[in-house]
Amino acid sequence: MLCIRKQLLSLFILCLLLTACRTAAPEPFEGYDYDPEGVTETHDRKITQQHKRTTGFLADGVWISNEFVGARVSDVYKIEPYRYRIEVHPEISPINNSPWYAFKIWSDEPAEVEIELVYQSGRQRYIPKISNDGGKTWTNASNDEYTHVRSSHIGRLKLSVSEEPIYVSAQELFTSVHFNRWLDEITEKSFASSQTIGLSHEERELKKLLFSVTDGADERGVIIIYGRQHPPEVPGYIVSLIFLETLAGDTELATKFRNYFDVWAFPFMNPDGADNGHWRTNATGVDLNRDWHHFRQPETAAVKNQLMKLHDLHNRKVFYGIDFHSTGRNIFYPIKSSNSTFPDRFTFRWADEIRTEMPELSLGIQAFDTDSPIAKNWTYKTFGADAVTFEVWDEIPRSQIEMFGKRSAEIFMEMMLDEYYSLHEVDQ
Numbered sequence: 001m002l003c004i005r006k007q008l009l010s011l012f013i014l015c016l017l018l019t020a021c022r023t024a025a026p027e028p029f030e031g032y033d034y035d036p037e038g039v040t041e042t043h044d045r046k047i048t049q050q051h052k053r054t055t056g057f058l059a060d061g062v063w064i065s066n067e068f069v070g071a072r073v074s075d076v077y078k079i080e081p082y083r084y085r086i087e088v089h090p091e092i093s094p095i096n097n098s099p100w101y102a103f104k105i106w107s108d109e110p111a112e113v114e115i116e117l118v119y120q121s122g123r124q125r126y127i128p129k130i131s132n133d134g135g136k137t138w139t140n141a142s143n144d145e146y147t148h149v150r151s152s153h154i155g156r157l158k159l160s161v162s163e164e165p166i167y168v169s170a171q172e173l174f175t176s177v178h179f180n181r182w183l184d185e186i187t188e189k190s191f192a193s194s195q196t197i198g199l200s201h202e203e204r205e206l207k208k209l210l211f212s213v214t215d216g217a218d219e220r221g222v223i224i225i226y227g228r229q230h231p232p233e234v235p236g237y238i239v240s241l242i243f244l245e246t247l248a249g250d251t252e253l254a255t256k257f258r259n260y261f262d263v264w265a266f267p268f269m270n271p272d273g274a275d276n277g278h279w280r281t282n283a284t285g286v287d288l289n290r291d292w293h294h295f296r297q298p299e300t301a302a303v304k305n306q307l308m309k310l311h312d313l314h315n316r317k318v319f320y321g322i323d324f325h326s327t328g329r330n331i332f333y334p335i336k337s338s339n340s341t342f343p344d345r346f347t348f349r350w351a352d353e354i355r356t357e358m359p360e361l362s363l364g365i366q367a368f369d370t371d372s373p374i375a376k377n378w379t380y381k382t383f384g385a386d387a388v389t390f391e392v393w394d395e396i397p398r399s400q401i402e403m404f405g406k407r408s409a410e411i412f413m414e415m416m417l418d419e420y421y422s423l424h425e426v427d428q
């Protein structure tokens with residue numbers, strides 16, 4: 001009898017323990033508050049393709065087209081003479097509010113036109129960027145040209161059009177054509193090389209960029225750079241390229257840095273999304289920066305397969321990962337300091353230096369848990385290294401971009417060299 005009571009008591013305690021364990025287990029991550037439902041279900045989905053076409057309004061002699069790489073226009077209507085509504089739909093819905101649009105417009109005779117930008121499943125976010133030279137240079141639409149109608153979440157744009165097409169785009173149009181040209185240029189340097197590491201769903205080449213000098217230290221640190229997982233986040237992309245160019249520079253600092261560090265970079269991770277003018281996802285409607293747990297998509301799987309090789313390289317140690325994005329302000333998202341990282345709290349210290357030197361950037365900082373399936377957290381969980389999501393303001397004055405990319409990279413190199421010296425007890 002006593003024995004049965006004892007067994008029952010043990011069973012009761014076991015149940016209590018199990019319940020306690022269950023309640024203590026963290027909720028699985030299912031998305032940030034701005035994410036659509038099911039964002040971490042990263043199986044292929046069916047997306048809506050836009051029709052590529054040029055629409056002509058013959059009575060006005062005005063033409064609007066999405067027939068170029070990176071464009072996005074879903075429908076065009078005439079409201080009244082010289083006044084048009086452009087509807088922009090996302091590739092899949094619901095979706096994060098990042099309404100990308102890009103079109104060109106021209107007319108048989110010089111004319112003043114007005115365009116309403118109307119979004120399905122989204123609200124106006126990006127101030128139109130205008131190019132009069134076929135996409136070589138861009139300027140913001142001025143306050144006279146552009147208004148954001150807050151009550152209806154649409155944008156209203158006035159343009160003087162003529163025979164020469166004007167390009168209008170949510171951000172500067174940087175497609176795979178731009179990236180591949182940039183890659184060709186930077187890999188002319190002796191220590192830089194690129195490699196195709198896989199193909200996207202639409203068979204665009206996924207590229208890795210490597211900086212590795214032949215005569216550097218035997219034991220080296222590795223810096224991982226990710227970018228352009230989200231197609232419209234162009235300011236983050238521009239900063240990432242300047243950052244990389246600075247690491248690849250001819251300065252004494254960069255030369256010393258490359259002696260002790262290799263750089264493994266994947267700056268253009270979503271070529272299908274960028275070339276198709278997507279708001280957020282790849283060709284199968286998946287947010288790549290929510291696929292760093294399952295790796296169901298070719299883009300994330302290819303990058304992971306590359307980086308796992310670092311495990312076998314015993315004279316290489318991952319020091320840091322940077323994932324470039326854009327949002328409503330300049331802000332760093334570090335790993336919460338309750339998690340111990342190597343180097344210790346690097347992101348916080350780096351941000352402090354940037355803030356002191358460039359207060360005009362108003363760089364914010366907001367730490368996060370490591371439970372979401374994003375590139376930064378995967379870097380930390382796989383290598384124990386500190387990592388950051390580096391967010392650049394959508395509308396950062398373009399005159400600040402060069403300084404942000406260059407100086408943040410220089411401060412980064414100085415601080416990383418100190419980390420290397422103290423780990424390896426290098427006498428400088």
Ligand SMILES: [Zn+2]
Nearest residue numbers: 230233325326
């Ligand atoms: Zn992003």
